[in-house]
Each structure stands twice: as structure tokens, then as C-alpha cells.
Amino acid sequence: MCFLYAMTLKERAVNNIISRHRRTGVVCQCPDSCYKKDIVRYGSFYLRLGAMGFGIGSMVYSGLEFGQYFARDSHCDDTVLVFRSATRMLLTLMQIQFMFLNNKDLKMGRYVPVARFGLMHMIATNLCEWLYVLVEETKHEIEHLSHYDVSDHANDEEANETDAAFNTTELHRLRRGVPSHLCSRTNIVGMLVQKSSPYLFPCTVEYSLICAVTLYEMWKHIRIPPPIRVTHHVCSQSIGRDFSSNSLNGLRSAHHFTLDCDSSQKGLCAGILVLVLTIISLVLFLVLHNEENYVQLAVYEVSICEMCIYILCTLAVLACMVRIRVLPAETGHGLGLDNSLLVMAQAGMYVYCIFSIIGFNYAEKTDVPGGAAIEILALMQTTVQTILVLDASSRRCRTKADRRRKPGRELISFLLVANAAVWMINVMQKGHAEYSPQHLKFFGVWPWTVITHISMPLAIFYRFHSTICLFEIWKASYKLKREHC
Structure with missing residues (x-):
């Protein structure tokens, strides 16, 4: 994503130079970016809107995880996990902007090897994030249910043995100095994460699913652009005005949205x-x-x-x-x-x-x-x-x-x-x-x-x-x- 954005900024700088020459009436070579481009969209408008909502829920979940480590006990050492939560929030925000808020074609076809490798790596990252959150929340839910009152639903002796084994294992971990995964959910912020996780962690799973499938669609449609014939012409001020008006008309038609509520x-x-x-x-x-x-x-x-x-x-x-x-x-x-x-x-x-x-x-x-x-x-x-x-x-x-x-x-x-x-x-x-x-x-x-x-x-x-x-x-x-x- 950083590479594509750098190439986009480079092209924008070139277009600004061309625009300045166009205003002065200097003869220039107009690249393919001068012509109107169709806006490439993946998924319907409401799918993109839903992905943004799930992404916000995922960032809230990561933000709560980020905050709970600052209220941890002294024997818990989870400093690296702070960076994990922070980088997850950053990746989620960048992916939302990359896939669902971008109005311009990033011209990935010009950099096919980089684009194919990068998109497939992002797909794998989203699937791994899905699996990681799934394992973590399953683990915390099992820990929570281990203290759940099951006297009417299970054998009391078996429940007591399970709790005893669980507590003994945690005690050994603390004595050895090994960071326990319970450390993150024992403070007040951790309890907030525990209470809200049934509503927030599905957002991460659903966001990762939408991103993985959408990125795969983008990966499938990467094509090398055909060669474009460049001709010399005078980039006059009138031509600039005509092009600007045509581009605005094209954007207006692309974003035009109507609803017919008849028979509903x-x-x-x-x-x-x-x-x-x-x-x-x-x-x-x-x-x-x-x-x-x-x-x-x-x-x-x-x-x-x-x-x-x-x-x-x-x-x-x-x-x-x-x-x-x-x-x-x-x-x-x-x-x-x-x-x-x-x-x-x-x-x-x-x-x-x-x-x-x-x-x-x-x-x-x-x-x-x-x-x-x-x-x-x-x-x-x-x-x-x-x-x-x-x-x-x-x-x-x-x-x-x-x-x-x-x-x-x-x-x-x-x-x-x-x-x-x-x-x-x-x-x-x-x-x-x-x-x-x-x-x-x-x-x-x-x-x-x-x-x-x-x-x-x-x-x-x-x-x-x-x-x-x-x-x-x-x-x-x-x-x-x-x-x-």
C-alpha cells in the first residue's frame, strides 16, 4: 500500500506540472492520466459501507486491547502486545482507505509483480488476523466459563477438579515469570474488553472476511494496461477547461444515486x-x-x-x-x-x-x-x-x-x-x-x-x-x- 501511494503521489506531482504548463499554453505531451478514467469499484456501495462499520468495530476492539495493557499488574510483561494492537489499528484504517474510500484507480497494472505479491500477502494477513482473534477470544471465553456456575448442568466434582487444575497452572506460570494471558483481563479495562468482546470481536472476523474476498477480486483483475499512443498537442487553457468539465460530468454520473420506492x-x-x-x-x-x-x-x-x-x-x-x-x-x-x-x-x-x-x-x-x-x-x-x-x-x-x-x-x-x-x-x-x-x-x-x-x-x-x-x-x-x- 505504501508503494502504491508513493507512486500515486509521484503521478500527482507530474500532473500538477502538466497543469501549470497547460495554463501557460505550452506544448506538452499528455499522458494517459489526462483522459477520463472509469472509477473502479469492488462490491456494492452498502458492502463498502458495512465494511467501514465492521472496520470501526475492529478498531474499537484493538483500541480497548491497546488500553488494557497500561492498567496491567506489575508481574505482567506484555509490552510487545501493545505494538501488536497499535499496528492492527493502523492496518485496519489503511485498508479501509485503500479499498473502500479511494476514488482513483491506483494503476496496479503498471506494477504487476509488486501488486500481486502485495495483495496476496494482505489476503494472508487478513486470514491470519481472523484466526488469531478467533483463537484468543475462544481462549478467553473458556477461561470465563471455567468460573461459570454449572452446578445444575455438570458434575460438581468434575468442575472443581477443572478449576483446581486451571488455578494451579496459572500459579506455576506466575512463579516462573511467564506472562499469563489472564493478565490482560484482570484490570478494569480488561473487564471492559471481556464484557464487550462478544459484540466487537465478530466485527474483526467479518471485516477480515470482507477484506480477504475483496482483495482476492482485486488480485484477479490485475491486468497490464495496453500501450497508449501519445500525441503532441497544445494544452491550451480552453482544452483544460473542456477536460475539467468532462471529468466533473463523468464523476457526477458515477456518483448519481436514485431510489424508486414504488411497490415497497x-x-x-x-x-x-x-x-x-x-x-x-x-x-x-x-x-x-x-x-x-x-x-x-x-x-x-x-x-x-x-x-x-x-x-x-x-x-x-x-x-x-x-x-x-x-x-x-x-x-x-x-x-x-x-x-x-x-x-x-x-x-x-x-x-x-x-x-x-x-x-x-x-x-x-x-x-x-x-x-x-x-x-x-x-x-x-x-x-x-x-x-x-x-x-x-x-x-x-x-x-x-x-x-x-x-x-x-x-x-x-x-x-x-x-x-x-x-x-x-x-x-x-x-x-x-x-x-x-x-x-x-x-x-x-x-x-x-x-x-x-x-x-x-x-x-x-x-x-x-x-x-x-x-x-x-x-x-x-x-x-x-x-x-x-
């Missing part, structure tokens, strides 16, 4: 109603879950809410699949960046749902009514929704009648908001391993924590990215191209 009101109202009811259900769950006498009631009401949403979304997806098939499909569309990310996130949904079904089926008792049925409904709903997105993303209006009727748009509007409601359920409730005590008992603390931390960030990302894909269908599939007018 009913679906949006129904989706907003579902979203409001979901928020009320989550508020009740978070409040009642802390009261000993109302824990069972809290689990019941949020489970019923989740089951109803899955049933409504499944029916809406099936009805939309029938209606949208009226629109013809365009050939030549590949999987694309957005659909590739959706399929990868779908794998996380499969992992979480399948292991949850197994846990509910073989658990001796469960506090969640219809827990296995809920996960089966989630599995079915996400499968048919992914099929709908993959099919509808290539369908376009061909006639004015299709544009006027907009088949299936009301249902897509409903699904767009309903997926946001399910995303809130996954973030606020299902991302915590301790909220599933029957799974902790059946699988054990280590396996279930690992399963949750691997699959749940992808499941959360699936709901977020589904809203992006559905919005792209809502916006693009019902536009009539000029050649069909």
Missing part, C-alpha cells in the same frame, strides 16, 4: 412491525434473563419470537421465488463478490445450526421450547433465501408491464427488514456460549465454545450481508434498461 410500502411496514416486536422481545429477554424467577419466561418469549420470524421469512421467500420467476434471467452473470460472500457465510449458518440440532436432540433436558425445531427452521429459511438471492440477482425487467407490476418487490422489502431483525437476535442472544447451558453440558466447554466462535460470526455476517444482497435485488432487478424502453 406494504412490505416495509410489515418488516418494520416485525423489527419492533423483535426489539421488544430482546429487551424483555435481556431484562428478565438477569432475574432468577423469570429466566425461563425470558427464554420462552424470545424462542417463540424467533420461531415466528423464521416461519414468516420462509413463507415470504417461497412466495417471492414464485413471483420473481416472471422476470427473465440474464446470462453471463458470474457468482460475483456479493454472492460469493453470501455463500461463504452460509457455511457458518450450516455449522451452527447442525451442531445446535445435535445438541438439542441428545441433551437430557433443555430450557428452550422447540429448540431443535427453531434451528431446523433457520436451516431451511437460510437455504431457500440463498437460492432466492442467487437466482434473483441475475433477473431484470424487460417490459414496461414488468416494471409497472414489480413482481415480488413487496416480499423482498419485507425480507430485507426481517433479516435485520434476525441479525439483532444473533448479536444480542445467540453469540454467547453461556446462553446455551444444555449445549455446554453435552459438548463440553471447549468444543461448544470453539463451535460458537467459529460459526456465529459467519451466521451474524450472513444476516447482515443478506440485507445488502436483497437491497441490490430490490434496487437493480426492477430497473428497465434503455434498450428495452
Whole structure:
């Protein structure tokens, strides 16, 4: 990134010199940068916006980790980890600017060996960062659950033996002077990181996933630019004005954004109603879950809410699949960046749902009514929704009648908001391993924590990215191209 930015600054200096000569009417050679260039974008606008949001969450997570080492105990020596958190924040900020905020083509095709090596190294870095955060948070969650009250869910003697072995190991580490990973979470800032990590560490996982796939798309499209014929001409002031006006017109058209909300009101109202009811259900769950006498009631009401949403979304997806098939499909569309990310996130949904079904089926008792049925409904709903997105993303209006009727748009509007409601359920409730005590008992603390931390960030990302894909269908599939007018 530093190399490409240095080359961009060099080219900008050359262009400034050319501009000064143009104003004085001096004959010059106009390089390829004088001509209008199309702005290269990877991913939809809302994917880039979401990546910026996840990047901000990742920087907050790194910033809290950076701050907790300044409140550490005297026997903890984690100075190097301060630089790790700081460099992670710097890399996150630079990647956001590099991939999602840059308005100019960085002309990576001119430096193919450097660009290919650099992009592939950045891909590997994001994957390693994903794995590192996953391992660290899994480790801290296991440490947290080792002190969790499991008297009703596990053998007391076995729990006591585990705690004794754990504390003995930590005591030996402190006596040997080896820095313990518990040092970072014993101070007040560390406790803040522990409380906020279930909400912040998925941001790092999802940001790394988006960056890795986007960088791979950039790596695939690196091409050596064709030779450009340079001619001598007078760079007069009028030519400069014409070029500036044309460039401004091109930029204006590239950033022009319109929304047609026709045939969406009913679906949006129904989706907003579902979203409001979901928020009320989550508020009740978070409040009642802390009261000993109302824990069972809290689990019941949020489970019923989740089951109803899955049933409504499944029916809406099936009805939309029938209606949208009226629109013809365009050939030549590949999987694309957005659909590739959706399929990868779908794998996380499969992992979480399948292991949850197994846990509910073989658990001796469960506090969640219809827990296995809920996960089966989630599995079915996400499968048919992914099929709908993959099919509808290539369908376009061909006639004015299709544009006027907009088949299936009301249902897509409903699904767009309903997926946001399910995303809130996954973030606020299902991302915590301790909220599933029957799974902790059946699988054990280590396996279930690992399963949750691997699959749940992808499941959360699936709901977020589904809203992006559905919005792209809502916006693009019902536009009539000029050649069909």
C-alpha cells in the first residue's frame, strides 16, 4: 500500500506540472492520466459501507486491547502486545482507505509483480488476523466459563477438579515469570474488553472476511494496461477547461444515486412491525434473563419470537421465488463478490445450526421450547433465501408491464427488514456460549465454545450481508434498461 501511494503521489506531482504548463499554453505531451478514467469499484456501495462499520468495530476492539495493557499488574510483561494492537489499528484504517474510500484507480497494472505479491500477502494477513482473534477470544471465553456456575448442568466434582487444575497452572506460570494471558483481563479495562468482546470481536472476523474476498477480486483483475499512443498537442487553457468539465460530468454520473420506492410500502411496514416486536422481545429477554424467577419466561418469549420470524421469512421467500420467476434471467452473470460472500457465510449458518440440532436432540433436558425445531427452521429459511438471492440477482425487467407490476418487490422489502431483525437476535442472544447451558453440558466447554466462535460470526455476517444482497435485488432487478424502453 505504501508503494502504491508513493507512486500515486509521484503521478500527482507530474500532473500538477502538466497543469501549470497547460495554463501557460505550452506544448506538452499528455499522458494517459489526462483522459477520463472509469472509477473502479469492488462490491456494492452498502458492502463498502458495512465494511467501514465492521472496520470501526475492529478498531474499537484493538483500541480497548491497546488500553488494557497500561492498567496491567506489575508481574505482567506484555509490552510487545501493545505494538501488536497499535499496528492492527493502523492496518485496519489503511485498508479501509485503500479499498473502500479511494476514488482513483491506483494503476496496479503498471506494477504487476509488486501488486500481486502485495495483495496476496494482505489476503494472508487478513486470514491470519481472523484466526488469531478467533483463537484468543475462544481462549478467553473458556477461561470465563471455567468460573461459570454449572452446578445444575455438570458434575460438581468434575468442575472443581477443572478449576483446581486451571488455578494451579496459572500459579506455576506466575512463579516462573511467564506472562499469563489472564493478565490482560484482570484490570478494569480488561473487564471492559471481556464484557464487550462478544459484540466487537465478530466485527474483526467479518471485516477480515470482507477484506480477504475483496482483495482476492482485486488480485484477479490485475491486468497490464495496453500501450497508449501519445500525441503532441497544445494544452491550451480552453482544452483544460473542456477536460475539467468532462471529468466533473463523468464523476457526477458515477456518483448519481436514485431510489424508486414504488411497490415497497406494504412490505416495509410489515418488516418494520416485525423489527419492533423483535426489539421488544430482546429487551424483555435481556431484562428478565438477569432475574432468577423469570429466566425461563425470558427464554420462552424470545424462542417463540424467533420461531415466528423464521416461519414468516420462509413463507415470504417461497412466495417471492414464485413471483420473481416472471422476470427473465440474464446470462453471463458470474457468482460475483456479493454472492460469493453470501455463500461463504452460509457455511457458518450450516455449522451452527447442525451442531445446535445435535445438541438439542441428545441433551437430557433443555430450557428452550422447540429448540431443535427453531434451528431446523433457520436451516431451511437460510437455504431457500440463498437460492432466492442467487437466482434473483441475475433477473431484470424487460417490459414496461414488468416494471409497472414489480413482481415480488413487496416480499423482498419485507425480507430485507426481517433479516435485520434476525441479525439483532444473533448479536444480542445467540453469540454467547453461556446462553446455551444444555449445549455446554453435552459438548463440553471447549468444543461448544470453539463451535460458537467459529460459526456465529459467519451466521451474524450472513444476516447482515443478506440485507445488502436483497437491497441490490430490490434496487437493480426492477430497473428497465434503455434498450428495452
